[in-house]
Amino acid sequence: MSLHEGELHKLIDCIVTSHYDDCLDCETCARELDCLAERVAMGAKINDLLPEVATHLCCCRDCFEEFEALVAILRAENSGQLDGIG
Amino acid sequence: MIDRTNEQWLADLTGKPDVQAPALEDLRYRLQRGIFYYLSRERSDLTHLSGQELGQMAEDLAQDATLRVMDNLDSFRGDSRFTTWATKIAVRLAISDLRRSRYKDFSLDGLTAEGEVLPSAGDTFPTHTAPTPENATERADVMMKIERALREALTERQYQALSAVALQDVPLEIVAERLGTNRNALYKLLHDARRKLRQHLEAQGLSTDYMLKLFEE
Numbered sequence: 001m002s003l004h005e006g007e008l009h010k011l012i013d014c015i016v017t018s019h020y021d022d023c024l025d026c027e028t029c030a031r032e033l034d035c036l037a038e039r040v041a042m043g044a045k046i047n048d049l050l051p052e053v054a055t056h057l058c059c060c061r062d063c064f065e066e067f068e069a070l071v072a073i074l075r076a077e078n079s080g081q082l083d084g085i086g
Numbered sequence: 087m088i089d090r091t092n093e094q095w096l097a098d099l100t101g102k103p104d105v106q107a108p109a110l111e112d113l114r115y116r117l118q119r120g121i122f123y124y125l126s127r128e129r130s131d132l133t134h135l136s137g138q139e140l141g142q143m144a145e146d147l148a149q150d151a152t153l154r155v156m157d158n159l160d161s162f163r164g165d166s167r168f169t170t171w172a173t174k175i176a177v178r179l180a181i182s183d184l185r186r187s188r189y190k191d192f193s194l195d196g197l198t199a200e201g202e203v204l205p206s207a208g209d210t211f212p213t214h215t216a217p218t219p220e221n222a223t224e225r226a227d228v229m230m231k232i233e234r235a236l237r238e239a240l241t242e243r244q245y246q247a248l249s250a251v252a253l254q255d256v257p258l259e260i261v262a263e264r265l266g267t268n269r270n271a272l273y274k275l276l277h278d279a280r281r282k283l284r285q286h287l288e289a290q291g292l293s294t295d296y297m298l299k300l301f302e303e
Contacts, residue, residue: 007253008229009301014252015284016294023277026258026270034166034174060273061251062258069177072128073120074170085119 017059024056029063037067041074087112095168099159110152116169117155117176118148124180131188147183151176182259189260197246225300231290232297239286244279251276 032053040046046054057064076082090098090109098109122144125132132140155172162171236245247265250256251272262272284294 008232010253010255011232011248012294012297012301014248015280015287016298023274026273030174030178031163032165034171037174038166038170059277060258061255062269065257066174066178066181069124069128069181070170070174073124073173073177076123076127077120082119082123085122 023059024052026056026060026063029053029056029060030066033063033067033070037070037074041071041078087115090168092162092164092168096159096162099156110156113155113169113172114148114152117151117172118144120173121147121151121176121180124177129184131184147180148176151179154179185257185259189256192250192256192260192264194246194250194261194264197249221300228292228297228300231292232287235283235286235290239282240279244275244282247272247276248279248283 032050036046036050036053039049046057057067073082088108090112095109095113098105099113100106101109122141125135125140125144126137135143151172155175158175162168165171236248240248243265247261250261250264251258258269258272258276262269265272267275287293287297
């Protein structure tokens with residue numbers, strides 16, 4: 001095994017973002033995602049709404065990717081950008 | 087397309103065929119628009135596809151997503167708009183599909199603490215962060231300790247998962263499938279692995295602040 005320095009950076013980042021408290025899992029995060037995304041798409045900050053979900057999103061790329069996608073679609077919908085599609 | 091309240095969506099989608107059919111079509115159309123927007127505007131990895139190809143993808147995904155929404159109607163809690171909840175399901179389905187396609191050949195074979203971690207792109211420091219000789223020695227020492235910590239603190243399964251997710255940026259969903267588990271269980275396994283690694287390193291006097299500073303200098 002030999003770590004490259006680029007990989008080392010990723011590893012350190014991953015250790016730094018780990019949290020000691022009880023972690024919220026992906027299923028629980030997913031349950032909150034629609035409500036949270038709606039409010040974030042309207043301009044609210046995640047940390048002000050559900051900090052524990054925000055912590056999970058920092059540590060879980062999969063959930064974060066899905067959250068960002070949902071927010072992007074909602075913002076497009078709110079601004080009328082979806083009207084010309086389809 | 088009719089604007090419906092959450093209650094109307096649920097009533098129409100579970101109503102008689104003459105009520106259900108247009109509601110299903112409205113739902114499918116809404117999901118298709120959202121997915122098409124996401125694929126065409128938010129995915130830089132799909133820019134090589136034509137509008138027609140993306141349109142077909144969006145149509146197929148929306149069809150599948152509509153079925154999945156119908157299968158999960160009972161779990162809608164009403165915390166958000168119904169269409170947001172349905173879009174959440176569609177987004178997850180679309181992204182899962184894209185992940186599976188991208189990582190269809192990914193294997194965990196060879197990701198062992200005794201084997202070689204796959205080489206990654208950009209594994210050299212940019213010139214402006216090149217270490218001094220003293221710093222380079224210190225970094226090499228810390229790297230050795232980290233590599234030892236990976237071998238000593240983690241189980242083989244934790245090592246494989248952490249290597250794939252943290253070092254190779256493979257989605258949890260894909261790694262979970264390869265490990266024969268689910269994303270939730272894998273997240274917990276990774277969480278434990280990160281904590282163990284952090285505690286192991288801290289016990290040797292290697293705090294995350296110290297490592298960050300050392301490798302950022």
